[in-house]
Amino acid sequence: MIYTVTVNPSIDYIVQLKELTLGEVNRMDYDNKLPGGKGINVSRILRELGHDSVALGFLGGKTGEIVREALEHDGLKTDFTPIAQDTRINVKIHAQQETEINGRGPHVSDAEVASFKEQLSHLTADDTVIFAGSLAPNLDSGFYFDLIKMIRQQEAQFVIDTTGESLLKTLPEHPLLVKPNNYELADLFHTTFNGLDDIVAAGRKLLTMGAQHVLVSMAGDGGLMITPDKVYRSLAPKGTVINSVGAGDSMIGGFVGTFAATNDPLEAFRYGLACGSATAFSEDLATRAKIDEILPQIEISEYK
Template sequence: MIYTVTLNPSVDYIVEVEELTLGGLNRMKRDMKLPGGKGINVSRVLKQLGVDSTATGFLGGFTGGYIEQWLRQEGIAGSFVQIADDTRINIKLKAGEETEINGAGPEITDSETAALLQKLDALKPGDIVVLSGSAPPSLGGDIYARLIAGCKRKGAEFVIDTTGQALKAALSEGPLLIKPNHHELAELFDTEISTREEIITYGRKLLEGGARHVLVSMAGEGALFITEQGVYHASAPAGQVKNSVGAGDSMIAGFVGTLSLTGNALEAFRAGVASGSATAFSDDLADRAMIEQLRPLVTVSQL
């Protein structure tokens, strides 16, 4: 079973206006309300790939209820901790350029945190836990370390998709996959990266640090896949980019879902790139038809 953990989910309120007038009245051209949060995105794309998962994390208030109802309608199993505070709302304002206004997130109590950690007791060897996104400040800086310890205690694999110190600390625990983009990779090593060769150099450092697979997304230039067996490049399919939210999460879903089904890491890489591209070309997350349309267009070559 694949589990996804979203510590700070959201309702993403997407608003489009023809032209934004600050200090004046603006009328919407279109709006959408979607469940948000990196782990939730992974579960939604896994469902499109025909792979079941259980989504967990913290949900509260009317916004949390909205997310639960949406996932239930899509046939995604949820095992969330119900919290006293409300799940946040993130605003994505599209007026030519996109402006994001993200909520800080709810206050999580010690008992609510303990309830989430207790859910890890259901894990079994062979399960995969996807740990994604930011954490509400009230959880403290060690929450990912505590979750990883719970995974390892039960013999489960884990994927981590976060940034900064939490990602660095996780490397020595042997994550199945990490997926920084090239900007996040540079930030990890406090450097500047301008060439593919530099991406490969620093990606290999992540392998040396303990990661088993490293996937580095490079937007229109495709992606690099770095393993002990070699370094591979995948081209990005051509298309009109409509959506900047969730492409990286979709890439993780494509990789993890396909790896769990086939055990083939290169096919998982291809599916990951196809899934990420399908989301970039859609208003919402990728659907199965778009993923399957793009999959044969992704060319994987060893460098």
């Protein structure tokens, strides 16, 4: 089973208006309320692809009930840990510019953390846990690392969507997938790249440090998958970028879901690219129809 973990989920209140004028009353043209969180996004993409997952994390109060009910209404399996404080609300304003006002999120007690950890105490080698998104305000990065060690002791796989030193700390535990973009990869090693050969060399370094698969997204230049033996490249499919939010989550969902079903990293790479691009070309996360539309455009070639 694939488990996604969203520690600090939200209701995303999306507001659209032609122009936002500060200090005046503004009237919106459109609004919507959606369950938010990077792990939740991954679960939504897995559902579109027909892969089972269970969405885990913390939910509390009336806002938490709204998130859970919305996910279950959409057919997602959930097993969130209940907490005393309310799940946060994020406001996403689409006007002349996109503006976000994100809530801090609830305090999670020691007892609530212990209850959550119990949910992950029965994993097997057939399971994969995906950590994505910000932590609740009172939790530090040690929260993820404690869970990762517990997961690996049970021989389950894990993916954590993070960058910088936080990413480097996970590598000795052999994450199934790491997914930096080319800029994040350069920052990771405090360097600049002068071409694809430099990117490949840095990606291979991540493999030697413990990563099992390395994907490097390069926006309009496509993406790379770096393995110990070979490097594969795909150019970006054609389309108009409408919304980059969730594209990375979609790429993870496409890769992990396909890899879990096929154990074929090349096919997983193809679906990861298609899902990421399909979301970028959509107003919300990609639908299966949009993913299927993009898939024929994904041409993967071996890069020396």
